[in-house]
Amino acid sequence: MSSAFKISGLHKAYGSNVIVDDLDLEIEQGEFLVLLGPSGCGKTTTLRCLAGLETPERGTIELAGRPVFDAAARTNVPAHQRNLGMVFQSYALWPNMTVRKNIAYPLKVRKMKDALAAGRVEEAAAMVDTGHLLDRYPSQLSGGQQQRVAVARGLAARPELVLFDEPLSNLDARLRDSVRTEIHRLHESLGFGAVFVTHDQSEAFALGDKLAIMNKGRIEQMGTPQEVFDNPGTDFVAEFIGMANRIELERAGSRWRTRGGNEIELLRELPDAQHVVARLWPDDVALHRAGDRVPDHAVALDAVLLASEFGGRHYDVTVAAGPEQFRLRVASAQHGAWLRSAHEGEPVVISFRPEAMQVYADSAPVAPAQALAATA
């Protein structure tokens, strides 16, 4: 299969600020790539380089095998000839144009007269349930309707690649779910390749064929959602996808000491490391009332309750074990009754299975599947 796009050695700086740093990124045709990363890491800049709205200093970009940018060869195909759709976070609808004219705009720019005549605008509007809004102006639409129109405009020319820059972040939670499902469905039926930028892990896991986690202008990890979930490659990735619990460990002979003074045994030798970091998902940490039995083979730490928040079927609980805080997600059915009346400072015990820990030395993974640990 050929690639939908291929970025190699891309470099973009503003003055002395390097924003995209020797970036390589590629997806197959029809693949849906989700790009996740913190604010300012260069996600929008990368999309703008792909779209031809920014000129990088170095590197190459191919779209469907065709070079559209090559700094060395001075190739730079203008944006309107790159045949890709773009859906911006800000919607960016033209306020002085009706919905019909907004959706028709990419067809007009590409001089697709036949498609215009064949009702492609109406078809695109209907796909996202905005067919009845064609003669309105953007100011006469709700936010959700504007977002749908922006999606219709991005897809109207049937581009092979569509770039979505946080298209759902201005929508309320319910609408976000329904537009997300629509985008998913459209991708399945139309088969376009996509790059979809988001901050939201659940959006990323739900939509992506592949996830790329970006940090400071580079890709830290790329894989399927399952691969990234099972094996976050670095401490940064683990943090970013919601593996919120972080335990700093210092070597203490053959064991490892937490900052709270507990000793944990990592079954794997890490001969060169003095400090490592372990990561745990909130729902892999169990809560026990002081004095309750802790499962055999689990790592147990004494802690105190700091806060608990009701979430329906679960509680989000924060505890402190020594100087380190842990976030737990526990079942209401199991703990709701006493958590409702529990107070801050109440002694508790937390426990986790050693194999639930991902261990990182210097933020590189330590063969996570084998980095088993046992209690001291």
Ligand SMILES: Nc1ncnc2c1ncn2[C@@H]1O[C@H](COP(=O)(O)OP(=O)(O)OP(=O)(O)O)[C@@H](O)[C@H]1O
């Ligand atoms: N035209 C510009 N001139 C100078 N600096 C810029 C310009 N555009 C972006 N930057 C800087 O480049 C960095 C990356 O910006 P970019 O918009 O790509 O980030 P992002 O990953 O999309 O972040 P966010 O999640 O907040 O949208 C930021 O520090 C930003 O201030």
Ligand SMILES: [Mg+2]
């Ligand atoms: Mg951005």
